[in-house]
Amino acid sequence: MSQTEIPGYTYGTDAVSRSPVSLQDLELLQATLLLGPDDRAALRRSRDLLAPRVEEILDVWYGFVGANPHLLAAFTGPDGQPDSGYLAAVRRRFGRWILDTAAADYDQAWLDYQHEIGLRHTRRKKNQADGAVAADHIPLRYVLALLVPITTTLKPFLADGAAGDAEVEAMHQAWVKAVLLQVILWSHPYVRDGDF
Numbered sequence: 088m089s090q091t092e093i094p095g096y097t098y099g100t101d102a103v104s105r106s107p108v109s110l111q112d113l114e115l116l117q118a119t120l121l122l123g124p125d126d127r128a129a130l131r132r133s134r135d136l137l138a139p140r141v142e143e144i145l146d147v148w149y150g151f152v153g154a155n156p157h158l159l160a161a162f163t164g165p166d167g168q169p170d171s172g173y174l175a176a177v178r179r180r181f182g183r184w185i186l187d188t189a190a191a192d193y194d195q196a197w198l199d200y201q202h203e204i205g206l207r208h209t210r211r212k213k214n215q216a217d218g219a220v221a222a223d224h225i226p227l228r229y230v231l232a233l234l235v236p237i238t239t240t241l242k243p244f245l246a247d248g249a250a251g252d253a254e255v256e257a258m259h260q261a262w263v264k265a266v267l268l269q270v271i272l273w274s275h276p277y278v279r280d281g282d283f
Contacts, residue, residue: 094179094217095180095216096179099196099200103200103203104203106202106272106275108272108283113193113198116272120264120268122268125257125261126260126265130258130261131190132254132258133189134186136245137189138186140244141182141185141186144185145178145181145182147240149174151236151240153169158229161221161225161229162174164219165220170219170221173214173217176216176217177217184204188266191261201272202276204269204273205275205276205277208225208230213225227277230270231274234266238259241259245259
């Protein structure tokens with residue numbers, strides 16, 4: 088499925104507003120995370136391993152969310168039942184997010200879309216992309232905490248087909264840094280103006 092066929096996927100379009108985080112701030116964050124050229128190269132190498140397995144990865148991640156009612160609540164309607172259409176729509180974008188993360192293209196369009204992703208976790212834009220009727224906000228604590236299950240469960244997929252332990256470790260560390268960078272950017276809409 089191409090990115091233009093994914094409903095609600097607005098990366099690189101005029102449908103998202105400009106991030107309040109500057110490219111210079113992004114560079115400083117990358118420097119603070121020690122996310123450098125070697126990490127970007129490792130992310131790009133990981134793409135070939137992960138692209139054919141996106142659905143398997145999503146099965147693991149969705150299994151984790153589904154096994155934790157406090158996380159599944161983000162997709163639950165007023166009837167107390169998970170909204171399967173909403174889960175499926177987000178899944179398609181989440182799969183694309185894997186490929187976008189592995190592309191490691193940290194340009195203005197990428198930065199703007201990270202802000203959009205952050206907004207879609209808050210009351211300002213939650214549910215709007217899909218017209219869902221579900222929880223109107225994802226607590227920041229869960230957005231931050233998901234860094235660990237996302238990156239931990241990804242490592243076996245990196246190991247399956249990688250050249251060796253050092254290569255697996257390089258790709259995994261790059262993913263940890265890249266996901267942490269995104270989680271930091273997604274937190275911006277949660278933070279009081281001037282405090283980010």
